[in-house]
Amino acid sequence: MVNKYIGLAPLNNKLAAGLSAGFSMLISFFVFTKSFLDEHHPNFYEQHIETAVSTYYIAIHFITGFLTLYLSYEFCFWVFRKKWKTRKKHILAFFGTAGVAMFVCVFLSIIMFQFLPKDFIGQIAGIALKRGFVSAVIVFLSTWAISTFVRNQQTLVENQRLIAENIRNRHEALKNQLNPHFLFNSLNTLGGLICLEDEKAHQYLQNLSSTFRYTIQNKEITTLKDEMNFVECYAYLMKIRYGDNLKIQYAVNENYNYHHILPVSLQTLIENAIKHNVINDKRPLTINIETTENNTIKVSNAIQPKINAEAGEGIGLANLAERYQLLFKMDVVITKTDIFTVEIPLIKEYESRNN
Numbered sequence: 001m002v003n004k005y006i007g008l009a010p011l012n013n014k015l016a017a018g019l020s021a022g023f024s025m026l027i028s029f030f031v032f033t034k035s036f037l038d039e040h041h042p043n044f045y046e047q048h049i050e051t052a053v054s055t056y057y058i059a060i061h062f063i064t065g066f067l068t069l070y071l072s073y074e075f076c077f078w079v080f081r082k083k084w085k086t087r088k089k090h091i092l093a094f095f096g097t098a099g100v101a102m103f104v105c106v107f108l109s110i111i112m113f114q115f116l117p118k119d120f121i122g123q124i125a126g127i128a129l130k131r132g133f134v135s136a137v138i139v140f141l142s143t144w145a146i147s148t149f150v151r152n153q154q155t156l157v158e159n160q161r162l163i164a165e166n167i168r169n170r171h172e173a174l175k176n177q178l179n180p181h182f183l184f185n186s187l188n189t190l191g192g193l194i195c196l197e198d199e200k201a202h203q204y205l206q207n208l209s210s211t212f213r214y215t216i217q218n219k220e221i222t223t224l225k226d227e228m229n230f231v232e233c234y235a236y237l238m239k240i241r242y243g244d245n246l247k248i249q250y251a252v253n254e255n256y257n258y259h260h261i262l263p264v265s266l267q268t269l270i271e272n273a274i275k276h277n278v279i280n281d282k283r284p285l286t287i288n289i290e291t292t293e294n295n296t297i298k299v300s301n302a303i304q305p306k307i308n309a310e311a312g313e314g315i316g317l318a319n320l321a322e323r324y325q326l327l328f329k330m331d332v333v334i335t336k337t338d339i340f341t342v343e344i345p346l347i348k349e350y351e352s353r354n355n
Contacts, residue, residue: 012077067104101135101139102129103132190205204236215264222260223258223261224260225257225258231270259295259346272316285304317332331345
């Protein structure tokens, strides 16, 4: 199963509640510390409440702050989890959070202090607007900091995982090419050609050498042109083995030559098709490789399964799909009817993670 990118999963309601409680307590502490120390500027509410710092006022201040922050965090988290452009996301998050915070703070303050004379409602609303704006700034900045930290951590984890995957993939691809079965068939075919057709034997040896050379290269990504050159070398080896019973048809637009693709991905699909389908005089196999207008390349073949198909190993479709998710956050599309089709994204622009 492909491991989907989880995005900003830590931005959830538990984190919102924890941050809201922490900041509310901190703000309340500073507000009331100031009211104790500031003798020349008595607290606004002292004129209307018997005790300068009453238990009721402390509770109301904390509850109002907590609810304002919590609802603001929920909105801000929701915006940051969206897959929008960064600038649009940040603008909407800041102004939207400010609107939510100021509205909630004013509304709660008026409800909580409705017992006060009407002359003071306007002053309460003004104070609440300022508190709401300050709350919005706190929420936006803390959310931005947390999301940046989370994304950086995810990038580090994915980079390490991708490095490990690439090492394993290269090892598996090399192992597949060097396994005794492949070597036996290749050398046996080469031996037969040497006896009969020296020119064809020379061509076969060149393609075999190119196949090995490409397989062991240390590239994270390659161009479609280079991948197709490798595929043609591999296809030549297979066609020598299966003769006219195996056909590989190409419809690749040259405009995509310098788009990017993961190395050995097309060869993997051809290898799977050969491994899992009957290929003989009565049932020849045709594999189609074609680019599409959706910036993808599609590999398809009719399904004609073997009775005792080999168990799959090596890179495999699941591994290929996972690598595309890790590197590009894009899907490999697999369709299976009477035709088996795999559609791989072609990447127009790519910046290596090693840069």
